[in-house]
Amino acid sequence: MINITETIGTKNIDVFIGRGALNKLSEIKENKVIIKSKALKIDLSTILGDQRFLMIEIQDGEEAKSLDSVIEIIQRMINYGIRRNHYVVALGGGTVTDVAGFIASIYMRGLKLINIPTTLLGMVDASIGGKNAINFRSVKNVIGTFYQPSIIIDDLNFLDTLPQEELRKGLAEVIKYALTLDYSLYTFLTEHKDAILSKDPEVMEDLVSRSVSDKLSIVKEDEKEEKGIRIVLNFGHTIGHAIEAGSDFKVPHGYAISVGMVCEAKMFEELGYAEEGVVEDTIWLLSQYDLPIDVSKLSYAIDINKALGALRLDKKSKDDVVIMPTPVRIGEWKRVEVPIETLEGFVQQCLRKEV
Numbered sequence: 001m002i003n004i005t006e007t008i009g010t011k012n013i014d015v016f017i018g019r020g021a022l023n024k025l026s027e028i029k030e031n032k033v034i035i036k037s038k039a040l041k042i043d044l045s046t047i048l049g050d051q052r053f054l055m056i057e058i059q060d061g062e063e064a065k066s067l068d069s070v071i072e073i074i075q076r077m078i079n080y081g082i083r084r085n086h087y088v089v090a091l092g093g094g095t096v097t098d099v100a101g102f103i104a105s106i107y108m109r110g111l112k113l114i115n116i117p118t119t120l121l122g123m124v125d126a127s128i129g130g131k132n133a134i135n136f137r138s139v140k141n142v143i144g145t146f147y148q149p150s151i152i153i154d155d156l157n158f159l160d161t162l163p164q165e166e167l168r169k170g171l172a173e174v175i176k177y178a179l180t181l182d183y184s185l186y187t188f189l190t191e192h193k194d195a196i197l198s199k200d201p202e203v204m205e206d207l208v209s210r211s212v213s214d215k216l217s218i219v220k221e222d223e224k225e226e227k228g229i230r231i232v233l234n235f236g237h238t239i240g241h242a243i244e245a246g247s248d249f250k251v252p253h254g255y256a257i258s259v260g261m262v263c264e265a266k267m268f269e270e271l272g273y274a275e276e277g278v279v280e281d282t283i284w285l286l287s288q289y290d291l292p293i294d295v296s297k298l299s300y301a302i303d304i305n306k307a308l309g310a311l312r313l314d315k316k317s318k319d320d321v322v323i324m325p326t327p328v329r330i331g332e333w334k335r336v337e338v339p340i341e342t343l344e345g346f347v348q349q350c351l352r353k354e355v
């Protein structure tokens with residue numbers, strides 16, 4: 001098992017990665033509420049023995065990320081008697097860690113949080129970094145807080161049951177780290193494709209810990225997105241988010257950012273910010289993992305007007321420019337300002353035809 005520790009702000013974070021890492025939960029003797037995805041079949045009594053805990057199962061997926069579901073969970077926590085020294089444990093994919101993280105941050109002004117992600121996306125992205133959010137009506141991720149977990153447990157046994165499609169969605173974020181932050185991860189992804197797709201335990205342990213370290217190293221420098229460093233995690237997300245919005249959020253996030261990374265890389269290469277070859281390398285790696293590289297590979301039509309509307313509302317835009325991260329070459333990045341008109345031109349080009 002691999003143990004990574006990091007201090008973010010004033011909080012020490014312990015990450016445990018490996019098969020059987022879930023046993024770490026038995027070391028937390030305090031009372032806890034476990035917010036768990038209903039879809040997960042797991043019996044925690046073998047790990048927790050006669051420890052007391054409140055189990056709340058939620059239907060995962062975007063519906064779980066609602067105020068209604070937050071209110072219902074909080075009511076049950078009050079009824080049970082969850083107090084300030086108790087823990088909130090999130091057990092599920094990114095939707096569950098988002099809901100549980102939000103609740104942990106507001107209940108009695110903050111309870112200790114343990115994230116136990118069960119999807120690859122959760123392990124490499126959603127459970128790390130302290131961002132959480134729920135949706136409000138049709139607006140995604142609009143209510144949330146920054147709140148760091150104390151412990152993250154990445155038990156790779158959960159990946160055994162994870163559908164291949166969910167694995168690939170998580171791999172899109174791993175590829176993002178490789179393209180912008182980590183040349184050695186790029187090489188690793190090229191050399192271990194078959195082992196990764198067949199979830200080889202040792203290779204997955206390596207893949208998850210490299211990704212966790214990459215994300216933590218950025219969050220450590222800029223926890224609350226105030227210094228222009230954490231923005232690197234948005235590579236592919238500006239156009240990716242426009243694609244999601246343009247499909248009424250039918251295109252899954254991982255696929256939208258996959259196409260988004262290609263479109264953005266193409267724009268940055270044409271503007272001279274990214275070295276020649278970045279687009280080719282981006283397309284090549286995404287294709288290795290059968291991730292979409294243009295809109296023709298997506299199963300839903302994209303409404304360009306809706307996509308452009310979302311782009312204009314993008315929270316990262318300032319005056320008439322959008323601040324974006326570009327890979328300069330594989331594994332290195334910088335921040336650039338792109339005039340909104342230039343970006344819109346590229347988005348139209350990219351969403352209308354194959355890249």
Ligand SMILES: NC(=O)c1ccc[n+]([C@@H]2O[C@H](COP(=O)([O-])OP(=O)(O)OC[C@H]3O[C@@H](n4cnc5c(N)ncnc54)[C@H](O)[C@@H]3O)[C@@H](O)[C@H]2O)c1
Pocket residue numbers: 037039040060061062065092093094095096098118119121122125126127128129130131132133141158159160161162163166169
């Ligand atoms: N807070 C952040 O920093 C952050 C970052 C990235 C994504 N997110 C959020 O994460 C969410 C997406 O997360 P996700 O992709 O994990 O989605 P998810 O939680 O909806 O899980 C995807 C699917 O996988 C199933 N599943 C989960 N674990 C499984 C397992 N071990 N075996 C079999 N099936 C399993 C779930 O039941 C679900 O059907 C989005 O809401 C997104 O906004 C948050």
